[in-house]
Amino acid sequence: MLTDPSRRSFLQASLGLAAAASLAAPSLMARPLRTNVRILILGAGAGGLSIASRLARQLEGASISLVGARQNHYYQPGYTMIASGLWRPGKVVSQTQDWLPRGVDWINQDALSLDPDAQQVGLANGQLLSYDLLIVATGCQLNYQDLEGMSPELIGQHGIGSVYASPEAAAITSQMIDDYRDQGGRAIFTLTHTPLKCAGAPIKMTFTTLSRLEATGQRQRYQVDFFSPNDNRVFGVPFYNDFVLQRFAEQQVGMFHQHRLTGIDAPSKTAYFRTSDGSTSSQSYDFIHVVPPMSAPDLIRQSPLAWQQGGMAGQWLEVDQYSLQHLRYPNVFGIGDVNGIPFGKTAASVKLQVPTVEQNILAYLQQQELPAKYNGYTSCPLITGIGKAMLAEFGYGAELLPSFSFIDPKEESWAVWIMKEKMLQPAYYAMLRGHI
Ligand SMILES: Cc1cc2nc3c(=O)[nH]c(=O)nc-3n(C[C@H](O)[C@H](O)[C@H](O)COP(=O)(O)OP(=O)(O)OC[C@H]3O[C@@H](n4cnc5c(N)ncnc54)[C@H](O)[C@@H]3O)c2cc1C
Numbered sequence: 001m002l003t004d005p006s007r008r009s010f011l012q013a014s015l016g017l018a019a020a021a022s023l024a025a026p027s028l029m030a031r032p033l034r035t036n037v038r039i040l041i042l043g044a045g046a047g048g049l050s051i052a053s054r055l056a057r058q059l060e061g062a063s064i065s066l067v068g069a070r071q072n073h074y075y076q077p078g079y080t081m082i083a084s085g086l087w088r089p090g091k092v093v094s095q096t097q098d099w100l101p102r103g104v105d106w107i108n109q110d111a112l113s114l115d116p117d118a119q120q121v122g123l124a125n126g127q128l129l130s131y132d133l134l135i136v137a138t139g140c141q142l143n144y145q146d147l148e149g150m151s152p153e154l155i156g157q158h159g160i161g162s163v164y165a166s167p168e169a170a171a172i173t174s175q176m177i178d179d180y181r182d183q184g185g186r187a188i189f190t191l192t193h194t195p196l197k198c199a200g201a202p203i204k205m206t207f208t209t210l211s212r213l214e215a216t217g218q219r220q221r222y223q224v225d226f227f228s229p230n231d232n233r234v235f236g237v238p239f240y241n242d243f244v245l246q247r248f249a250e251q252q253v254g255m256f257h258q259h260r261l262t263g264i265d266a267p268s269k270t271a272y273f274r275t276s277d278g279s280t281s282s283q284s285y286d287f288i289h290v291v292p293p294m295s296a297p298d299l300i301r302q303s304p305l306a307w308q309q310g311g312m313a314g315q316w317l318e319v320d321q322y323s324l325q326h327l328r329y330p331n332v333f334g335i336g337d338v339n340g341i342p343f344g345k346t347a348a349s350v351k352l353q354v355p356t357v358e359q360n361i362l363a364y365l366q367q368q369e370l371p372a373k374y375n376g377y378t379s380c381p382l383i384t385g386i387g388k389a390m391l392a393e394f395g396y397g398a399e400l401l402p403s404f405s406f407i408d409p410k411e412e413s414w415a416v417w418i419m420k421e422k423m424l425q426p427a428y429y430a431m432l433r434g435h436i
Helices: 005-015 046-058 076-083 167-183 201-214 238-250 347-365 414-432
Strands: 038-042 063-067 072-074 093-095 104-107 111-115 120-123 128-130 133-136 185-190 222-227 253-256 259-265 270-275 280-284 287-289 332-334 378-385 388-395
Touching (some): 046 414, 076 201, 076 414, 167 185, 167 287, 201 222, 238 253, 238 378, 238 388, 332 347, 347 378, 378 414
Antiparallel strands (some): 270 280, 378 388
16 A cells, blocks of 8 residues: 655655656645745745745745845765765756746745844845744754864864765765775764754665675774664664664674764874763774764754753754744744754655645635645655665654565665665756755
8 A cells, every 4th residue: 555645755856756747745725825925935945945835836926035145056865876886976066046936036045143033134134034934944054073183174174074065075084985985993883862864865875885895895994883872772663673783783783872973083083982981992094984963054053943941952953853843933934954853864855844844834824724734745765775774754753664565664675775866856946946
């Protein structure tokens, strides 16, 4: 049984099964809603572009502005393919301009300040913008600076790799892995203690590196260790966690639990970890894959829009995990990585969050109850080696949410690898246009 039609459409498009007609976004209203509402969307990434495309179709007379300085658009799910030596960086780069929907004003500046009480956003050039409705889609901030001695500039030096910072950082990470493969020694893979976008990426990097090392026929030349800040946990869904831990054991990956990366001394190739008893453990390496702590951008975490209490206080956007509406400012909605909710930091999550926010905004503008609920859907092909992957799809409560009867979510397959390598990128671009 195919379970959820909206979820299915993303994967169907990626599988090339969807006919062109079925790729058209479902029209929620027979006719566009007439309104003079002023909508500001912060962040012209996956979520921002996608919701802009949909609202531009649904509303007539509204002023819709998309705020974001970045000229390039990056297809981030391709970064692991670059860092695994399989794609060139140019494959994931396009122009923001190319994805802008008609009728949406692109304000080519970053937001620097946010006053939700005054309903105003301050731009880098000093301009103040007023809004009636705000959509926050600013993604994640990579906090390399929270690791003592570490900065993104070090990626590509002293055996340091990190897939996250940019397509170029991913490419140089691949080069670092090549150098390590040539020289041998010890590789360290890390995981951060914060929520992170694509929680599978640290694991994917470990598995594709193992494939590259095993291909030399001299696996004994390499000591590969994985450091997790958690207790016996490297992934939030028990089935995949157990699978990965078992596979690490089979592939002779040394597992260090309760080791949180706190710093790096790059010249001496030493990493520092805080252990469960509060002591510091120093570990030398020849290659290290650094996963930075992540948070919402400072703009959000230093604003009243951030969670005020609990584990996400001052770190992530406070929204209701189902409606994605702000819990204290009803004219604010959140999409994507910035949201302080359990799960939901993948492009596939954005695919489900965008129609949720779209429907809820249409209802909000008509003073109706918000009808749509996001179920936490999160998905990524969990790469388990070059040429194989499992389609991990899950939601709130770590419930598995498989989309297809013919893809076993608990089995590795070449078909899921092909989906990752060839089919998800066109589906992602269709999402930016609001087509799926
Ligand atoms: C290595 C890696 C592998 C991944 N693999 C997968 C995968 O296999 N499958 C999957 O589904 N997802 C994957 N993802 C996750 C996916 O890329 C993100 O979840 C998705 O891009 C989130 O969309 P977003 O709109 O929230 O953020 P983004 O797409 O990052 O966009 C945020 C935008 O906000 C802008 N911005 C930030 N601050 C401001 C400001 N102050 N003012 C204005 N604009 C601002 C940024 O410049 C950016 O343009 C991966 C990510 C990485 C890094």
